[in-house]
Amino acid sequence: MTQKTWRVGVAGLGTVGGGLLQFLAARPDFAPAGDRAEVVAVSARSKSRPRTVDISGLEWFDDPVALASSPNVDLFVELVGGSDGPAKAAVEAALKLGKPVVTANKALIAEHGAELAALAEANNVPLLFEAAVMGGTPAVKMLREAMVGDDVVSVAGILNGTCNYILSEMEKTGRDFADVLREAQALGYAEADPTMDVGGFDAGHKITILAALAFGCAPNYEAAEIEGISEVELLDIKLAKDLGYRIKLIAGTSKTEGGVAVKVHPTLIPLEHPLAQAGGALNALFIEGTRIGRIFIQGPGAGAGPTAAAVAADIADVMTKAVRPVFQAPAGALKPFVAVDPAKSVGKAYLRIMVRDVPGAIAAISETLAECGVSIDAFLQKPVEGAGGVPIVLVTHATPESKLLDAISRIEKLQAVLERPRLLRVARS
Amino acid sequence: MTQKTWRVGVAGLGTVGGGLLQFLAARPDFAPAGDRAEVVAVSARSKSRPRTVDISGLEWFDDPVALASSPNVDLFVELVGGSDGPAKAAVEAALKLGKPVVTANKALIAEHGAELAALAEANNVPLLFEAAVMGGTPAVKMLREAMVGDDVVSVAGILNGTCNYILSEMEKTGRDFADVLREAQALGYAEADPTMDVGGFDAGHKITILAALAFGCAPNYEAAEIEGISEVELLDIKLAKDLGYRIKLIAGTSKTEGGVAVKVHPTLIPLEHPLAQAGGALNALFIEGTRIGRIFIQGPGAGAGPTAAAVAADIADVMTKAVRPVFQAPAGALKPFVAVDPAKSVGKAYLRIMVRDVPGAIAAISETLAECGVSIDAFLQKPVEGAGGVPIVLVTHATPESKLLDAISRIEKLQAVLERPRLLRVARS
Incomplete structure (x- = not known):
């Protein structure tokens, strides 16, 4: 394993960028595979803003696209954020030039992931985003x-x-x-x-x-x-x-x-x-x-330390030269996303129904639920001070969403009911 | 990403080996990177033993070393077990021939890991062992x-x-x-x-x-x-x-x-x-x-499904051609293991002291603990039927192990104490 130094360009110098700069300055040789990582260039909204890290020795770019494109940068770290605009343009510029990209940008990957994966794979470079989800938890x-x-x-x-x-x-x-x-x-x-x-x-x-x-x-x-x-x-x-x-x-x-x-x-x-x-x-x-x-x-799931550590782990992964698709299959072979019809999704639900304290309210509600084919797992009626009515609360057995919404619409119209029932989902245990 | 077929040799056909064979037979193209994995040869203690997987189409080896060395095998999976003997010999044979090795053998890696890592790295091949710890949990x-x-x-x-x-x-x-x-x-x-x-x-x-x-x-x-x-x-x-x-x-x-x-x-x-x-x-x-x-x-942490899935994930990792050391540094740069002196380790402890139900027992014990510099965080005396004495139970504050052992030896000699106190460690919360 011969030692190579990766010249890293970092766009975005918020808490995560600052944490990363500090870490790499102190530990350029952190990666087990033996390569070094050295931040050589940075970009952020304001050059003169006071920072906890010293950037005086680093090349400054006003434009992250110029940073990503600089011949002095081998590996581009995108911490700008936002699904479009400069973040996307800079990531695309780096990938097109065959430079590995590490990003913490969840919006970018969620909204343009397939397109960027295709670009990364066409240029045979990794596009890694561990820090985009759960910070330092992999x-x-x-x-x-x-x-x-x-x-x-x-x-x-x-x-x-x-x-x-x-x-x-x-x-x-x-x-x-x-x-x-x-x-x-x-x-x-x-x-x-x-x-x-x-x-x-x-x-x-x-x-x-x-x-x-x-x-x-x-x-x-x-x-x-x-x-x-x-x-x-x-x-x-x-x-x-x-x-x-x-x-x-x-x-x-x-x-x-x-x-x-x-x-x-x-x-x-x-x-x-x-x-x-x-x-x-x-x-x-x-x-x-x-x-x-x-x-x-x-x-x-967040914070400068954990997120910067996740970015660093991705940089170490780049150094291993592992070749794998960005997602679970090469971009060209990703299955089209077929969404389940939400009305067909089945689950337990919590309904809170605010009623006037009159006789027959519970009977009317339970009758309506039965008519709609919604069966009840747990039930609670409890006076609550200042709640503007009496809350009747119930948890249903697993029910198709369509039946549930039908029941809610019908219950809302009942005489004793004060407002549209509040629906919350209930997890299976 | 051109498609290559890795010819896999599997030594050991217990539940994990059987699970792996079934999985790869059904899903040779499971790896996202695009290569295929096909089991071509197997080895186990008995060829004729009834099995849930059909091995009739696979090359049979009585000796796992011969299997690992076969020119028909590109990737060797070791599921034999045991820190020495055939498992070690076969892993060494594969590594020396420049073949990637995947193993579930914790004893082998714990007892000979440094030596095998050096061998793997000298031959530029991965030695992976995800399945050795926590089964399918990575x-x-x-x-x-x-x-x-x-x-x-x-x-x-x-x-x-x-x-x-x-x-x-x-x-x-x-x-x-x-x-x-x-x-x-x-x-x-x-x-x-x-x-x-x-x-x-x-x-x-x-x-x-x-x-x-x-x-x-x-x-x-x-x-x-x-x-x-x-x-x-x-x-x-x-x-x-x-x-x-x-x-x-x-x-x-x-x-x-x-x-x-x-x-x-x-x-x-x-x-x-x-x-x-x-x-x-x-x-x-x-x-x-x-x-x-x-x-x-x-x-x-175990079971055929999870463990075979971990072995398969390692096989997929081999296909990425990632180059990283086996442990957290290249074998030659691993720090020598310096063990902490156990007597100096500090922690909370649980002590159960069986006493005769006589006046002064608690006083004698607490005095002895105080003399030894062991302070008490929680205390419980509770008659227990058929316990042959009354248990006095206490949890100490964090204490150096040496003081604790001194206290135990002294308490054991107290008149009212029936046997050597039982020591258990207590985790910090």
Whole structure:
């Protein structure tokens, strides 16, 4: 193993970029395979902004595309972010020039993964993105490499630390979503514009990538069914707990004969389930295969340290010169993404129905559910102070979504019912 | 990516070998990189033994060394087992001929890993052993590849499914070790000679391998401190639970300035800890790094399906032609293994002291502990029927092992004390 020095260009100098620069400056020889990695050039929005890392000795580029194209750069690290614009242009420029690319950009890979994979493979260079999902916890490597001797049937977990933190805090402190979000923003756990996180879109990008790795299909973010946590009420968190569940934002993908489902929903998880116990900003994931069974991984999903470590691990992987497709099959052989009809998806559900406290309300509701073919697994009626009505809460047995939506529409019209029932998904245990 | 067919030779046709043959017969093109894998030759103890897989079309070898050396075999899979003898000879023969080797043999890698790594690297071929640790759960890949951008400080977990099953059953059914072991043997969960498993040696092999991957030192099985579960009494399982703990066989390795510690001990784990909740035959592992923090993985640790899937994943890795050292550094650069002096290791401990029910017993014991500088975190005295004395149970604060052993020797000599106190390790939470 002769020693070569890879001249690394890094676009994007936020916390992850800074962490990476510090690490490579201190440990250019970190890779077991024996090559060295040295950052020679950088690019960011502002050259003069005060930074914790010294970039005075590095070549500066205002334009990440120019950085990626520089003849002094052998390996391009993209930490700019965003599905389009300079990030995509720079990654394309590097790949076209036959340079390996390492990125932490989940939006880019989820929205343009197939196209970029084709470009990388046509130029015989790796395009690696471990840091895009679960930070330092190697979900990508597991699905891309460790599960290839198995047939994955489903992947599901907690992929957004901000949402997990907010939901955990709501439960712990009894404060509502808006209140906890404001605090999370003040503490730097949530961004000024929190839409990507709390809207479920970040988790949607990540599970789209994992679906492509798990099932060998082209990533298709457009087909993902996404519901965020901004409508999750404290009332539901409390009532779910009374029923033995905790509400988590679960991103999941599964493969059936009808196609692939990619979903993000606030979901009731049985309290004793490992996903219910992953609190704070942790990420956690189940991977289920027909031969291996269920594998669970858990770790910090973000942060400068873990994410920079994942980027570094990808750089070390580039050095091994491994030749493998970007996803689970060469780009040209990726199966087209066939989405499952959501109406046909079957699962347990939680319904909260706010009723006027009048006789016959429960009877009317249960009759309607029976008519719609929805059967009940658990039931709870509990007066709640200041709830503006009495919540009737129930968990159904596994039911096709279409029947459920039919029942909800009919229940909404019942005399005693005050508003459209709240629907939340319930995980199988 | 041009398609090549790798001609695979498999030595050892137990459940894992059979599972692998079935998988490759059905899915020769499973590897994403596009090469095919075809089993062309096999070797086992008896050619005529009835098998669930048809081997009539395959070349038969009585001698695994001849199989590994056959010019018809490009890639050698070793599933014979045993640290020496034919397994080692066959692996050496394949490596010397420049053939990639995939093995599930933990004893071989733990006891001869450095030597075999040198041989593999001198011949520029991979030596892969994902299936040697945690079956289909990719602990080896995680430490070898995903953690290289971090500095691992400790690795600890449940690495032997048989022991975990026995301890789980003892707790669940209230039966003693010998009784549950007999049942496990009848059910095929434990071998006729269970020494490797219940003696902790299997877990010792596995954690020795993980230590080498985590810390870049040569694997050194001889230096491992190993205690099995055959002395774990039902009484301790019950008392530990009263104190909020569950007893698990924990294999752990950690790095300090003094060197590397590799240990296998029955250990008290706080009930709410993920390792306490990994029941039955599950395997589970924490990896802690300075940058990434703590990563947890859990999955089935054995069985034909998971283990054969891990072997297949290694075969797919061979096809990528990745060049990386066998452990965390090239064999010639592996650090010598420096063992930590066990007397200097510091940890919490559980002591069960059987006393005659006489006044002053507790006073004498607590005085002795104070004299030895051992301070107490939790204390329990509880009459237990048929226990032949009253057990006094305590959990210490973190204490150097030398002080603890001194205290135990002194307590043993106290008038009221009936036998040498039982020492068990207690995990930090």
